[in-house]
Amino acid sequence: MKLLIKLGGTLLDEPASCGAIAAQLRDLVRRHPQTIVVHGGGRQMTRFLADRGVESRFQNGLRVSTPEVMDAVLKVFAGTVNKELVSVLISAGLRAVGLSGIDGALAQAEPLSPELGAVGRIVRTDPSVLIALIGAGFLPVVACVAGDAKGAVYNVNADQMAVACAAGFSVERLLFLTDVDGVRDAAGSVIPMLTAEAARSLIASGVATGGMLAKLESARAALEQGVDEVVIAPGSLPRVLEMLVAGEPIGTRFVLKGDGR
Ligand SMILES: Nc1ncnc2c1ncn2[C@@H]1O[C@H](COP(=O)(O)OP(=O)(O)O)[C@@H](O)[C@H]1O
Ligand SMILES: [Mg+2]
Numbered sequence: 114m115k116l117l118i119k120l121g122g123t124l125l126d127e128p129a130s131c132g133a134i135a136a137q138l139r140d141l142v143r144r145h146p147q148t149i150v151v152h153g154g155g156r157q158m159t160r161f162l163a164d165r166g167v168e169s170r171f172q173n174g175l176r177v178s179t180p181e182v183m184d185a186v187l188k189v190f191a192g193t194v195n196k197e198l199v200s201v202l203i204s205a206g207l208r209a210v211g212l213s214g215i216d217g218a219l220a221q222a223e224p225l226s227p228e229l230g231a232v233g234r235i236v237r238t239d240p241s242v243l244i245a246l247i248g249a250g251f252l253p254v255v256a257c258v259a260g261d262a263k264g265a266v267y268n269v270n271a272d273q274m275a276v277a278c279a280a281g282f283s284v285e286r287l288l289f290l291t292d293v294d295g296v297r298d299a300a301g302s303v304i305p306m307l308t309a310e311a312a313r314s315l316i317a318s319g320v321a322t323g324g325m326l327a328k329l330e331s332a333r334a335a336l337e338q339g340v341d342e343v344v345i346a347p348g349s350l351p352r353v354l355e356m357l358v359a360g361e362p363i364g365t366r367f368v369l370k371g372d373g374r
Contacts (some may be wrong), residue, residue: 114147114285115284117279118141118273118354119150119153119271120348122152122157122185123156123291124292124349128201130348133351134354135153135202137352137353137355138205138252138354139205139207141185142289144358148252149252149255149257150202150209153196154257157193157194158186163189175229175270176268178231185268189257190213195211196211198254199211202254206316208252210252213259214274215259215266215276217239218239219238219255220237220260222348223267227265230268231267232267232270233267234273235259238280248264256325257269257270257274277285279340285341286357287335287342287344291324291345292349293325294364295364296345297320298315301336305362305365307367312329315365341369343366344365345367346365347364
C-alpha cells in the first residue's frame with residue numbers, strides 16, 4: 114500500500130509530538146516502504162516573520178506571500194522545518210531525505226490569485242524523484258514549496274502539496290495529521306464521516322474556517338483525483354498512525370458521497 118502522511122506545522126513545533134510521530138513513522142515505513150511525508154510549518158513561519166517585524170496576513174487560510182514572505186518561505190519551510198524534521202527522522206532510524214516541490218520538478222505551480230502574491234496552485238507533478246528515492250530505500254520528506262518551468266518559486270499550502278504528491282504518486286491513503294481531533298461541527302463535536310457536500314456547507318456556514326477550510330478543499334480534491342481514503346486525524350494521539358492504517362475510526366474520514374465509500 115502506498116501512503117502519504119501530511120504533518121501539520123504545530124505538531125512539528127513541539128519536540129515531544131515530533132519525536133513521537135518519528136517513532137511511529139519508523140514502524141509504519143518498515144511495513145509500508147512506499148510512504149511519503151509532506152509537511153507544513155505555518156506556525157514556525159508566523160514566528161519567523163513576527164521576529165522580523167512582519168505581520169502574517171491570510172485569505173481563506175492561505176498566507177499572502179509578498180517577496181519578503183517568499184524569502185522566508187524558502188528559509189523556513191525548505192530550510193529549518195524540513196531539515197529539523199529530517200534530523201529527527203534520521204535519529205529515529207529512518208533513511209529520510211528532505212526535498213521541496215522545486216527539486217526534480219516534483220511540483221510546478223502557477224499563481225493562484227493576484228492578491229495572494231506568490232501563492233501557487235500546483236498544475237503539474239513529476240513523481241520521478243519520489244519513485245527514485247523510494248526505490249533506493251529512502252523516505253521522501255517534502256516541504257510545501259513549488260517551482261515552475263521558468264525558475265519561479267511558489268508558496269503552496271501544505272495540504273495542497275500533499276494532494277498533488279498523493280495523486281502524482283498514486284497513493285491509496287492520505288492521512289492529514291493535525292492539531293485538532295478532527296473536523297468539528299457547529300456544536301464542537303468531531304464529525305466521524307464527512308461527504309464533500311457536507312464539507313461545503315461547513316465552509317459556507319462559517320463552521321470550518323482558516324486552515325481547516327483549506328484542508329477540507331484539499332481532502333475533496335484528493336478523492337476527486339483518485340485517492341481511495343482521506344482522513345483528518347489528531348497527530349498527538351498515541352499510536353495514531355498504526356490505528357489509522359488498521360482502519361480504526363479516528364478523526365474525520367472524508368468521502369465523496371454518503372454511500373459509505
Ligand atoms: N470546523 C473546524 N474543525 C476543526 N478545526 C477547525 C475548524 N475550523 C477551523 N479550524 C482550525 O483549523 C486548524 C487546523 O488547520 P491548520 O492550522 O492549517 O493545521 P495544519 O498545520 O495541520 O494544516 C485547527 O487548529 C482549528 O483552529
Ligand atoms: Mg494548514
